Amino acid sequence: MTDDLDHLWAKSPDEHDPAAGGERLTTHSEYTRAAVPLIRRRVGRLRALPETWWPAAELAGLLHDCGKCDCGFQCLVHQGVPWGQRHEVLSLGFVGLLVPDSAERDRIAAAVVTHHRPLFDRTGERPVDWAILPINLTDDEQALGQTFTVAEDEDTLRRLLRWYADHATRHGLAVDTSRVETATRDDVRAATLDLLQRLAKRWRPLSFATAADDDGLAHVLLLGAVTFADHIASGHGELLLTEPLAGYGGRVATRLAAAGHYLAEHQVTAVTVWHLLLVAPTGSGKTEAGLMWAERAWQEIAADTGGHPRVFYLLPFLASISAMVRRLRDGDRLADVGVVHSKAGTFHLHELTTARTTDRPDPGEELLLEDAATALEHVQASKDHREQLRVTTPYQLLRAAFLGASESSTLLDTANSVFVFDELHAYEPDRLGMILAMIGLWVHRLGGRVGILSATLPRRFRTILHDTIGDTLTTVDGFTADDRPLRHRLRISQDHLTSEASIARITEDLRAGRATLVVTNNVADALELYQRLGPIAHEQGDPAMLLHARFRNDHRAAIEERILRCFGAGTPQRRGLLVATQVVEVSLDVDFDGLHTSGATLEALLQRFGRVNRRGEREPAPVWICAPDYRTRRARRRGSSADELWADGVYAEQPTRLAWQHLVPHDGECIDEIHAQHWLDAVYDSDWGRDWEQQVRRAQHRFASGFLDFTSPFDSRDHLKEDFYATFDGTEAVLAEDLPAYRAERRRGKTGEGRLLASRFLIPLPDHLRSRSKYAGRLGVTVINGDYDPELGLKGILEDQRYQPGEIL
Template sequence: MGRRGGAGGRARAAGPSLPVHRREYVVMNLQGLLAKSRPREQLTAHLAATLDGAIALRWRVGTVSALDEATDGLFWAAACLAGLCHDAGKIPDGFQAMLKGQIKAWGERHEVVSLGFLPALIKDDHLLLWTATGVATHHRSLEGGRGPLLLAYGNASDTEWRDRLQPIPQNAAVELSIWLHGTAQGAQLPTTPDPQHEFDVIGEARQLFDSLWQWWEQPASHKRGLAAVLLQGAVTLADHVSSAHGVMHMRQPLDAAFRPQLERVLADKGHQLRPHQSDAAATDGHLLLRAPTGSGKTEAGLLWAAAQVGQISTETGGIPRVFLTLPYLASINAMAVRLGRLLGNDDLVGVMHSRAASFHLAGAICPDDEIAAARKAVSRAAATRLFRETVRVGTPYQILRGVLAGPAHSSTLIDSANSVFVLDELHAYDPRRLGYILAMAGLWEKLGGRIAVLSATLPDALADLFRTALEAAIQVVEADTTDTPLRHRLGLRDRHLTDPKSVEEIRQRLAEHEAVLVVANNVADAQHLFAELSPAVDEDAAYLLHSRFRRMDRSALETAIGKRFGVGCGRHPGLVVATQVVEVSLDVDFDCLFTSAAPLEALLQRFGRVNRIAARPPADVIVHPATFAPRRAQGPDFADGVYPRTPVESGWNILSAYDGEPVDEAQARLWLDEVYGTAWGQEWHDEVERHRQEFTDAFLGFAHPFISRDDLAERFDELFDGTEAVLAEDRDAYEADLHSADGDQKAGRLLAERYLIPMPYWAAPLTTWEKKLGVRLLNADYDPRLGLGQIRGPAVQAYEAGEVL
C-alpha cells in the first residue's frame, strides 16, 4: 500500500476554508443529522455525551503512570478528543439514509470518515495520531477478525475513497467542524483551531488513515501497545455509556468511612475488630491474608481494600474500583447480598458474572409482574457491564477477559487500572487457571492496582508464586489461632464413600437426628448416595446439590438449604448430599461431614461447612478414600474421575497421622506446605509458572494491539466458560418465555434462562443446536430433586458421568 503524509507531516487537500464567523449557520445544518436510529438521537448530542463519558472516566480512573509514560502525558487528552469526534463520520448521506430507513445498509465504515475531522482540530502530530488511534479502532480491528479496516480501505485509491464515502453535505461538515472546535475548547482540551485550514473530509481521512497504519505497522513496545489498547477501551466505554444513557458511579463506598461503620456494626453485636483485621487495615500495598473460616476473613479483606482506596486516590486523583473475586457463582451472589447489607445499599454493588441478570431477577421477582422484574434485572446487569458500580463481585475470569482486547473487551482493561483486587479462596490445585491469574495480577500491578489474596488454606508455595508475579513487596497477615476453638475431629475410613458400610454409617447419624453433609467428588456418586440416603429422612429435610440442575431448580435448592441449615438458623436435622459446589458456595452449618478424599485445600473447605462458628465441641469430619482410575481407557489416574491422583494421595497420607484427633487449623497449613514440598509440588510449581508465561506470551504482549484476537477468544472460552443446554422436554416452555415480554427480547430471554442447565465446554457434542431459539437442546432424563440423569443425545458414548463436575 502506498504511504503518504507520515507521522511527521500531512499534506493538505484542497477545499473551502472554515467559515468560523458563520455561527448562525450551525443549528440549521446539524439539526437533521442523526447518530442513532433506535432511539433517534441527534449526532451532536451523542458526541457531547460521549465526551462527557470520557471526562467522567478520566476522573474515575485518574492518572496511570504507565500510560502517561507511553503517551508523553497525552493519554486522557487523546481519549477525550477521540470520544468527541468518534462518530463525526456518520455525516455522509449514505449513513444518514440508513439511519432514517431509506436504505437497508450503507456498507462503509463511519469511523474512517471521522478521521477527516481531526487534522483541523489538532495540530500536534503526536496527539493527532493517538486521537486517530482511538477514533479508528472503536468498532473494528485494523487487521484480522470481522471486517478489518485495513482490508477494506488500505489499498483503495483516492478516487475509490471518494466514490465509496461521498457524498458528504459540505456545509454540514464545515458546521460540524466548527461545533467540534467550540466543544473541545469548552472542555479545555488541547486543540488549536485554524480558521484558514483547507477542509476536505475524505482527503484528510485518507491521508490520516495511511499515517495511522504506518504508525502501528511495526511492533510496538509493551507500554505503547498496552496504552493503545487502553485508549481503545476508554473510547469504547465512553461511547457505550453514552449510547445507553448510563451514568457511572463516582464514589467509592469502601473508603475511609468504612472502618468506623464496620466497628459500629460489630459493637452493636458485642464484638470488636480482631488483630488480623486491624493489621490488614494498616497494610499499605499487596496483602496475603491467612485466616480460618469464621474469623472475619472477608471483613479483613474489605478493611484492607478501603485503606488501599484512600492511598490510590491520593496518588492518582481517581476513584479506585474494588473487585472481590470468588470461584463459584453461588458464593458470588451471597457475597453481593452480604456486601450490599454492609454498605447499606444493594445498588452500590455490581454482580459480575455470566448470570448476573438471573441473580437480580431472583432477588427482585414479583409473582404478579415477573416481566417487569425481568426488565429491571436486565437493566441492572447491563449497567454493571457498562462498569457503573465502583464495587463489583465476580469471578476472576470476567476481569481476565479484558486481555482479549479489541472493541469488545478493552474497556475491561481501562476499568481495572488503579483498582483494588481482593482474590478470595484461589484454588491452588488448578495450575493452569492459577498461572493465568498470576500473570494477570502482574498486569494489574503495572496499571496501578493492588492485590490481596485471602485464604483459610494458603500454602507457602502459593505465597511464593505471588511474590514472583508481583514486583512490589507483599505483606503477610496471619490470624492468631492460639485461642481459636477446635471445630473438627478427623476420622478416616478404609472404604469408598459409596460403599454399603459407609452408607449405613451415615444412616445411623441421620437416625440420631443430626444435620449431615455428604460431599462426593462427582455427580454420579452424589446422585447414587442421595438415592440411598434420602429415604432415611423426611422429604423436606433431604437435598441434593450439584452443578447439573436447571437454574430455577438450583436457586430453589440453595434457598431451601440456606433456610434449613444456614448459620444462625437454629439446629435442624436433615441431609444434604453435594459435590464440591458446596465448598464455598453456601453459608451453612452441619453437625458432621462424610466426604470423599480430595486435595487438602478442598477438604479443608468442606470441613468449614461443619460446626462453622465453633458453637459446639469438635464435630466429626469423616474422610473416605477415593477410587483412582484413568478418565478414559488410558492416561493418568484421577480421584473419582476428577482430581489428579498425586495430591489426593499425598493429602491422605498426611491425614493418616491424625486420624481420630481434633483438627488444629494452624497445623492444617503445615499439612499443605508438606504436600507442596513434595516432588509433585515442584512439578506443580513448574506447571503454574509455565502457564503464567504462556498467558503472558499469548495475551499480554500487545506488540500489535489492533490485530484481531478472535482466535484467542475460543481458547479462553474453552478454559473458563462452559456451555448451557435446555432439556428437549422444556423446549416449548423455553420458547414461550422468550416471547413473553411483549417484544422485549432481553427480558424474555432472561425469563427463559430459568430452564438452562450448565454443561462443561467439552460436552457440547452431547447436545444439538436449535438455530431458531439460539440454544442447545439436550435429550436426557431429569428430575427437579436429582438433576440431570442419563443422557440420550448424540455422541453419548463420549459421556462419563464422573467427569462432569
C-alpha cells in the first residue's frame, strides 16, 4: 500500500488537468523499474556484459529518483517553489543504505547520480554548479544537512525505505533491509556523502584513475538503461518487440513471380552473408536486397542473443528519408516505421494534413492543432526508441558518442542492432570518418550487423570498409548480369550550361515535347535558366518548375508534389521542364527524357543520370554535361584555402576535373553503369583519391579516439560538440515580411504545436549566412530581409552588398 506516501510526488500535475494531481514518487519508481526488463528483452544478451548487469540496472531504475522525497523538491512539484538542488544527489543516500554489495553499489550510484548531469565538467565552460561533484562534494556532513532535509520527518523516511525494500525484494532484487526500520535523515546524508567521496576518488580528473575501456563502456550502457527506462516511465510509452520485416523476403519473391520475374542473383546472395557490401546498378533491386538481408540478420541476432533487434535504415538527406518512409509504409506495407530526423515533425504533420484533404480541404484551426499534437507524439515516440524499424540519418546515431544521459540510452538502443547504409558515398570525408568509427564500434563491441548499399563505390572506399569491419564483410557484385538496359547516351559540351548554345539545345528538346531536366550547381544559375526557359515551356502549353533548397518549407512541399504529378516515374505523357540544383539528386522518384547538367563530381553526375530513363524502358536518353566555371568562393569550407577553386563555386576542383577527364573520351557513346564504376575507380586512383583516403582515415581515428573513448564515462563532453556540430552546419530563417504570421502561428496551441505549425515559413540557409541575418531572441529564430518569390524562391538577402545569390547552394 502507498496511501501514506501518496503526497510524495515525482511529477507535477498535467497543466491541462491539474485537479488530477501529480504522479506519485512510488508510481514513477515502479514504472521505471518495470521498464528495465522490457529493455532487456529488447536488447538481449550483450557479449561484453555479464547477466548480473541487468538486475543492477533494474535496481538503479527503482532507486534513481528516491531523492525527490526531499521537502524542497516537494515544494517545487506541489507549489512551483524553486529548489535549486539536484534530487539525484540525495538518491545516493538511498542507494548507500539499500544496496548490499560494495562494487554493485558503486556501479548503481554512478548511473543514478548522472542520469541528468555529468560528474565533472573539465572544460570550465559551464557554470560551476552545473556538474554534479564540484558543487556537491564536501567533507562536511553538516553542509549536506543544510542542503537536503531528506524528508518531512523520519517516519516518512522509514516508510519510504520500507516501500523500496519490499518492492525490490518482491521482484527478486537483492537489498539490505537491516537499517530500514531505524534509519535517520542523518544516515541518508552520511550515505550520500560516502558515495560522493567514493565517486570522486574513482573518477576525479586529477586522480588519473580512469576506467578500462570495456569497463567504461559497461558503465555507459548501465547509465543508458536507467535513462532509457526513465524516458519510458515518464512518457508512459511502450516499446515494440515484433519483427519489423517479418516475411518481407517472401513477399518480394511472390510479387516478382506474379509478374513473371524472379529474384536476381545478387539479391539471393546478399541474404547469405554476415556483413554486406552490395554494389549493384540503379533499378536492380538494391533496396529490396538490403531489406531481405536485414530480415535475415534480425533473425540471426535474435536467435543468438534472445533479444529483438532494431533495424536502422540510414540515409544522408532528409528528403530521401521521407521518401523511403513512404515507400516502406505505402509500397511495402510495413507498419510502425519510425522517422528520426530534425524535420520529423514537419513530415508527420504534412502526412496527417494531406490525408485529410480528401474529406476536408480546409481542416480549420482546431483540426490543424490536433494534427500538430499527433505529429509531435509520433516524433517523441521515435525519440524514445519505440519502433523496431527506423529510418534516420547517421547524424542522429552519432550523437550517442557524447555518452551523456540521453545519448547513452541511444547507444544502448543500437546494441545488437541491424544497420542498412544507403548512399554512403554522399558524405564528405570528415563525416564519413565519423560514420566509419561508429560502424567499428557497433560491429566489434556492440553486436551489430552492417549492410552497405551503393550503385557506385570505388575500390579505395571498399578497402577502407574492409579495414573497418574485417573479414566478415562480403562484397556482393550486382554488375555481373549481362542483360542490363543501356539507359543513357553521354554528350559533352565545352560551353557552360548558361551559354546560348546550351540554351538552344534545351529549347529544342522542349519544343520537341520532351520531359527535360536541367540541373545546375548553384541557385544563381538555376534562377537564370528558369527565367529564360520557363516561358518557352509555357508557350508549348507544358509545365515549367524550379526547385532548389531556398524555398519556404510549405512552398517547396507544394513544388515537389507538382513535380511528382508531372514527372513521376510511371506518369503517362510527361512533357515540360524542371530546372533544379543538386536537391533533385535525392528523394524524388522522377523520370525524364533528357538531361542537361553542369559538370560536377562523378558521384553527383551519376545521381543526376539516375533521374533520366529511370526504368530503361526507352532508347538510351541523351545526358548533356556542360563545362563548369572554376572560381573561388567567398564562403569557404573549413580547412579550404582562399585561392582554392570550385566548379561553379560549389564542387571541389580536382575531383570535378578528374571526372571530366574520364568522361570526355566517351562523348556520343551509350554508357553502361559498369563503365561508371571503372571511371570512379580511376578518379580515386589518383593523388586526389589518395589524399581523400588519408582525410577519411584521419577523421575516423580522430572520432574514435576523441569520442569513443570510454575511459572517463562520466565527464561532460560538451567541449567536443562544437567540432561535431560544425560538420553539420546550417540554419533556418524566416522572412521579415512573414514574421507577423510566423509569430501568430507560434502562439497557437501548446509551444511545440505552435512551433511546428510555424515551421512552414522557414527557409533553409547555410550557416555562413548567419552574419547577414538577425536573431529574434524571443522567438528563437533567425530573420532575413529577403528578395523572395513563391515561384522563384529566395533570390537574395537585401541590404547587404556582399551577398551573391550564387553562393547559396
